[in-house]
Amino acid sequence: MLKGGYSGKILKVNLSNEKVDVVNTENYFDVNLLIGGKGLAAYTLWKELKQGVDPLSEGNILVFATGPLTGTLCPGTRICIAAKSPLTGLFCDSYVGGHLGAEIKMAGYDAIIICGKSEKPAYIWIQDEHIEICDANHLWGLDTFRTEEAIRKERNDRNIRVACIGPAGEKLVRFAHVNVDRYRQAGRGGLGAVMGSKKLKALAVKGTGAISIYNVKDFLEKAKEAHKAVLKNETARARKRWGTARTIVFTADQDLLPTRNFKEATFEEAENLSAEILEKRFWIKHKACHSCPINCGKLGVVRSGKYAGTIVEGIEYETLALIGANCGIGNYEAVAYANLLCDMLGLDTISTGNVIAFAMECYEKGIFTEKETEGLKLNFGNEEAAIRLIEKIAKREGLGDLLAEGVKRVSEKLDAECKRFAMQVKGLELPGYDMRASPGMALAYITADRGGCHTRAWPISYEISGKAPDGTIIERYSTEKRAHIVKEQQDRNAACDTLVACWFLKTAVGNERYVGMLNAATGMEFTVEEFLAVGERIWNLVRLFNIREGLRKEDENLPDRAFEDPIPSGIAVGQKLERSQLEHILREYYAIRGWDENGVPTEEKIRQLKLNSLVS
Ligand code: SF4
Structure with a gap:
């Protein structure tokens, strides 16, 4: 009951x-x-x-x-x-x-x-x-x-x-x-x-009803503590002021910022897309989700120039990275307008930025001519062409009809060379972190349950700080501990996603406070370990679903660019991944998960996670 x-x-x-x-x-x-x-x-x-x-x-x-x-x-x-x-x-x-x-x-x-x-x-x-x-x-x-x-x-x-x-x-x-x-x-x-x-x-x-709470007094105390913890947390406070936009200078400095279709990893115009610029010239209001003290949503207005009057919430980091740097566009006003178009027409800005950058590279390589682009000069940095392409994709007009299929399908229809730089994993276009300078992110991308994704695990902070969660020293470009870190983060994030708790607040709130609120609200008696075990159970359930739908070990791979094109400049110059390196951490990851050499959960693992009653 x-x-x-x-x-x-x-x-x-x-x-x-x-x-x-x-x-x-x-x-x-x-x-x-x-x-x-x-x-x-x-x-x-x-x-x-x-x-x-x-x-x-x-x-x-x-x-x-x-x-x-x-x-x-x-x-x-x-x-x-x-x-x-x-x-x-x-x-x-x-x-x-x-x-x-x-x-x-x-x-x-x-x-x-x-x-x-x-x-x-x-x-x-x-x-x-x-x-x-x-x-x-x-x-x-x-x-x-x-x-x-x-x-x-x-x-x-x-x-x-x-x-x-x-x-x-x-x-x-x-x-x-x-x-x-x-x-x-x-x-x-x-x-x-x-x-x-x-x-x-x-x-x-x-909805006009109330939400019932098992132990109101206890819950209110726990929720109050959680709010206090969020407001004390430095990262959460930074997000309150800057939203996610602040990440762009960090990724540019660390050679993690996808630039011109992941050819480069730092963008010479990153400062023009920075949170400081947006705060000074663009934002007018902070906005929050239900019961959130952080207000990380930023409503902005373009005040002059050809995009004047553009009102949009953002610009979020991923949009700045993928529609901005990854398309070679350093004008935040153009990115704001492109963001608004995507919101209104109904397009994901991460995939859209990737698709346009992919088309730009195809154009610069002569794979798309002006015949295919219907006169659009799709060079990197051409903001007007990018904006026009967004409209064409949303309406499936001309080249937009082909691009509406996503980079994986488009690259398969074009010549083999294109697959090298179709920046996707399992069909999902990659988000705003170049994995050549982050072996942990490479593993996170290839093992993410929904394809190339940064929200299931984000080991970058450990790699940059040089310290694993257990306090031991790790080297930034090595593979040590990555399999453990990625697995732990995936399970923990899956557990938080059962509460549908905001990713940005997870660290500030912490497992114990989440479990405290969960128990007070529901009358259940979860321990932190049991809560995290739910995350692992769900990760395995989704794995079984994906395998049933045809996922194979071979799909857990990166585009060739990650292995063949070294980062050309910046602090990680020369950095690229080795195939053997990735295979090694993938094997290690499967073993830690209790999966067989093909990445299939074993019978023993299924039983141990009490999944047998659910999947039989
Ligand atoms: S719930 Fe998350 S996304 Fe929403 S305002 Fe708060 S921190 Fe931002």
Whole structure:
């Protein structure tokens, strides 16, 4: 019997037959084994998704999952959106801040599971117990901002929370995002295309209920302590002032900043994209997600020049890195405008920046001529061409139609040389950290469950400080301890993702405070070790799902550029990875995980993690 934290209900919507079901959370999945959030999403896809389903077919399943702390006073909880990814064909969970998660919880649901496909454009309207599948013909074709506005207007309520797609999702661009609360995005893996394939324009929610807490007094004390810890933490405080933008000078200094399609690792114009510049010239307001004391969202306005009037939240580090440095663009105003276009049209800025940089390299190498680009001079640094290409990708026009498939598929259609510099792992375009100067990041990328991703493990801080978590000395470019560090971070992050706790606050809050809040909210009795074991269990469950969908050891690799093109300048000049080095740490990683030499969890491991009852 659930005592608190959970709402106790999961909403299931089948768009094919417009059937709506409400199921009991406890009957649906074992909260003691998987808690919620990522655990709930992984279990749903494992249990309900037919093996080999086309991610863009009606057989795919879209999950909006909260955790037991979502909507409470735990600092910074978000929402997990998951489905089989149209980019990778693997499990994809993408997290977004704002207030949607809290609203779903207040409407009375722990998760919303959407299957099937509507015959015509539709949106799902949830007002507590009232569930309606509404016509969205009038919204189809609108950008994300106008969609949110239109739904709020027709429901006559400005406080409705809306997750929606733009034209890119409708056109099934494989890296289309889901937009939430105007400026927040579940960016990675093409979940917007999954919505588009279901003809689902939006999910709109209004919740008026309360969230039950098992031991209110204890919970409030624990939540208060967590807020205090966050506000005392130096990194969190820096994020409060600078958002994520501050990272760009750090990565440029450390030869970690992808520049001109990862050819270089430092950008001569990085200072022009820095948080200091944005603070001085661009930002006007700090914005926060539900119950977050950090306000890391920064709303900015371009005040003069040809992009004057651009208002957008950001610019986040990943956008500065991938649409800025990686496309050779050092003008923050152009990057802000490109960011706004991506938000409105519904594109993930990380994948979009990679795709444009890839196209620029193809153009400079003569693989794309002006015939293919329809007259666009796609040289690195040409901000106007990049902006035009964003529009073409979102609408699948001309070259944009090809690029909308993502760099892996495009490179496979072009000549073999292109695969060398298609900067992706398992189909997911790489984020803003060059792995040639970080062997730990190389391992994190190839083993991340959703493809090349920085949010599952980020061992860079240990490599730069030269100290492993156990205090022993490690050398920056060596492979020592990386397998341990990456495994521990992946498990820990998966555990936090069951709470859907914000990644930026994890270190400041710490495992003990999370577990304290979890227990006080739910009446459960987790120890820190048990909480972390849930993370490992989920990591293995997702691994089994991915293997079932065709993941093989050979897929755990990097593009050739990582091994063949040394970093040309900066403090890591000459640095590149050796294939034998990567194979070595991958073997070590499999062994530490208790997987066989092909990366498959052994029977013993499955039993040890109590996964046998879930996967049998
Ligand atoms: S730190 Fe930033 S992203 Fe995280 S919850 Fe707070 S405002 Fe949202």
